[in-house]
Amino acid sequence: MYSSHTYLKRKTPEPGVNRQEFIAHLIEEYYTTTTNVEAQEQVSANLANFAYDPINWDYLKSAEALKLFVELLQTPNENLQLYGIAGLCNICLDKQSHDFILQKSHLKSIHTLLVKTENLEIALNILTLIYQLLTSLDAGYDKAFILTIEILKKIKFYCQSIKDRRIINISTLILEDFAQRHEFIELKDVATTSSSSSMQ
16 A cells, blocks of 8 residues: 655655656656657656656656656657556556546557557556556446457457466456456457458
8 A cells, every 4th residue: 555645755865856856857858858769768767767656646747747658658669668658557546647548549559559569568567557547447437448359359369379477467367357258259259250351
């Protein structure tokens, strides 16, 4: 269970780095070092690490770090993609961040990356994010927006074809905890139809 912001603040040594200013500086640095990919990777990694600590969540939100995390998913650089999805995964238990991630365009970026990536670390972080989003949905939210047929097919593929035990475990959890029987049937029908079409 996460500690309160007041408790965490008391545990932060004084004097120390002003976290809010430093995080804002990192965001600015990312956008002003567009010709230095290595510097962008370092900045993105730092921001993703900051997202792990709840005391930084408000600072990250005010600096629009979540917007940057989503932008990173759309880059061709796998390191930036990894830091972007790790940042979202780290901060998604914050209610405002959770709702931000569930916006249609942001989910689309996450889905697109999961479908196309061959990087298992990126896939693992996306699957972990999906599981955390599903476990904390508001009543009435349709989980089908998260678990589309395309995403279910990808998760099923991981269960059957990937040897990485971490990937298998989280994929199995998602399917067992959140995929209903009718979704498995629909998924099977889609797979059968695709197979039949390819044989013609």
